[in-house]
Amino acid sequence: MSNTMPWRDRMRVKVDFSNMMAENIGERGIRDIDFSEAFENCSYAVTQTDAARNAMRWRDLHSVQSDVLPEVKRIAERVRRSYDTFVVLGIGGSALGPIAVQQALNHLHYNSLPAETRNGPKFYVEDNIDPQRMSDLLDIIDLRSTAFNVISKSGSTSETMAQLLIIIAALKDAVGDEWASHLIITTDRERGNLIGVAKAHGMDTLYVPDGVGGRFSELCPVGLLPAAVCGIDIEALLDGARYMDELCTGKTAGNPAYTLAVLSLLAIKKGCNISVIMPYSDSLKYFADWYAQLWAESLGKATDRCGNIVHCGQTPVKALGVTDQHSQVQLYTGGPFDKVITFIGVDNHRANVCIPRELTEIPDIAFLCGSTLNALLDSELYATQYAVSKSGHMNLLVCMPEVNAFTVGQLIMLFELQTAYMGELLNIDAFDQPGVEEGKNATYALLGKRGFDDKREELERASASTIRYRV
């Protein structure tokens, strides 16, 4: 690629979907004519998503936070200056983005680096309530030098609030009256339980903007503060999102998110109820987890916008290249034609590692000597695409020139927009999650929360489980 091209354009994330097409993989692929027709007919997805822009506040986060960024940076600087360890208390959308971005952009053994070479304080995201996990965390951190970022829009997320109560008591033990200064709250500006607490104790507070749901929140303070604390260039992250948004606004031609959405729709129509995401880079391993929430929770819906029962939604599957070639590729080549595999490839890795000429007495591995891990990884990605395609299974490649804050920002916006378009194409609300209420209410009932007596009775009636179905 030409070096005279502007840097942002050289860093453009691209999509190669040749291996989705019948032309390349045979009859199980998509015919060119069907793709062209769908590409034309589905354009309303772009029009309507653009028209609803004001309701989709997540889409503008790259350009509306000029007031917010100085505050994010101020708090980040305070944490970096005053604390050795930074812990996010959050779950779901409050955790997956921060984890993904940290893994993508920092050292893979960040926490094990000595303080002087690390990019910031040690970083943990506690996104579960497993008692061993909390106990084990408290074994290894020093509360006196640890700051906690509590992230919950509503301030009523049971898991996060339970963690918070434990941490408040532990901080009171460890630092006495100073406990509140160790807490940073990210929550709704007005509603919710946390804002009162934060104000009463003068805690640093950041806000989740209206219209930004959990799984679309990585580019608001939910994700920006943890990233900034760990030394990540949050402006470049936002600039990447802006760049991708520009590529996708007001047009279908050259719009990679729209192209992906059309391909997904056609694949679903061909019986693919599974969407595998398989980055070939350890740095993007947890990006797959972030994607899995976005795709599953947005598109897995029982009813469409008209109230028709549809039970739609592809199941996302996380894989990692080349590791999972030794775990999943037998299934991907030999198994059913029920999945699309989205490979993510990286042109330039952050390290180059040569494979030295050792063990030259073994002829079988002579081809490795003098090569690089980079070349081996690239070859395996290409070879796997080839094998999956030859077996007639649909797959596509998202190409990243590098993994940096700008390209990661693009990737976030790319998949968020693909998801929004898919909501239009499936005629569902991609931004709600009614199916999680039942489990939440049942938890409240089991734990005796006031107002859930009826639900508790319902659970008791149902619990007369049948002994003959146990072994």
Add this chain to the structure above:
Amino acid sequence: MSNTMPWRDRMRVKVDFSNMMAENIGERGIRDIDFSEAFENCSYAVTQTDAARNAMRWRDLHSVQSDVLPEVKRIAERVRRSYDTFVVLGIGGSALGPIAVQQALNHLHYNSLPAETRNGPKFYVEDNIDPQRMSDLLDIIDLRSTAFNVISKSGSTSETMAQLLIIIAALKDAVGDEWASHLIITTDRERGNLIGVAKAHGMDTLYVPDGVGGRFSELCPVGLLPAAVCGIDIEALLDGARYMDELCTGKTAGNPAYTLAVLSLLAIKKGCNISVIMPYSDSLKYFADWYAQLWAESLGKATDRCGNIVHCGQTPVKALGVTDQHSQVQLYTGGPFDKVITFIGVDNHRANVCIPRELTEIPDIAFLCGSTLNALLDSELYATQYAVSKSGHMNLLVCMPEVNAFTVGQLIMLFELQTAYMGELLNIDAFDQPGVEEGKNATYALLGKRGFDDKREELERASASTIRYRV
């Protein structure tokens, strides 16, 4: 459960499949009569798997390694005495078992513990060839005090051998002539590339027994050495496998692996091409990865034993409770009826964590105060089972009294036997992986390995990819 019961029986892993049944979840479930009929008709799976016992050497590992265990322990003691860090170089079956068992049975922040409270040396499993990963590992370990366990049955696994060449050169730099003493080889006793190297340099060597494929190898030295190095009770692990094997040998009634296999078959017939495994314990998080390889690579097959084209195989999906309630449960309750969810519950976690009475000014969270994380986790598991069942989706529960070496040994054998029975029921070879050859050969061709010229020409012909499918 009665405390007068023998310990091993109290530690028995059980299965509750009430929520697979129409009786409990409605018409999408399995009718009692269909289950009974299948349970009777499929019994040949047990008979034939038992009859093939001698060919399935993985099944007897709990009882045939009395000669091997002293050598495993001797090497483990040497490592524990002489090294601060222990690194496994391996991929797929050589990595997923060691990772799963370590996560299950040791501290969740094992490597961050101070040496005096840690159960052994720091532990890393390098199961990818990402150049940044290798580079980042070398940043944080001290080669002079690091031992490497190279695990490759054939001694020709490209990824592992590439890593080995890099590590040999690095060790020569760091410790000179002593380099070979830092390497421990786990490989085939006679065939393969590594055995000659190991002998020539007097390296400690352990053997992968014949008839034990990668994904069934955790209970042979592949898994036992890493576990022993990290202070895990490998005899209890093997005893757990023996206990489960006894429950499953020679009978269908009371055989939990057979019960799971019959349920899987019926679920597949009802259109479930997805198998979700969702442990409610961080300690079992990577057990899901181990399971994903076992299930995918064993059952994802293009042809059956008679050569008929079948393209069978469920796609395994890894989830973690409660974390993924905030990511996947919307899909599991609202989405298609295309999956079975296997929850894994734990009766007694290794820690009990109380939720203190703090922030009592917030009425919404009063129900949490005075409870425990344990109760919250249990309630959320039950509530999620309830919500998934109420939405008509099949799910079952594997119940572990505790997560300890004995119960983890049971879990390994339970799923291995379920997989073997499924091979019989689907009439496929559950122990081969022909579908990975294409990708391997293409990699060899791309990297110029001798003897792969034809494949390279084939690849060149195919690579004339079409620019119009890029965006």
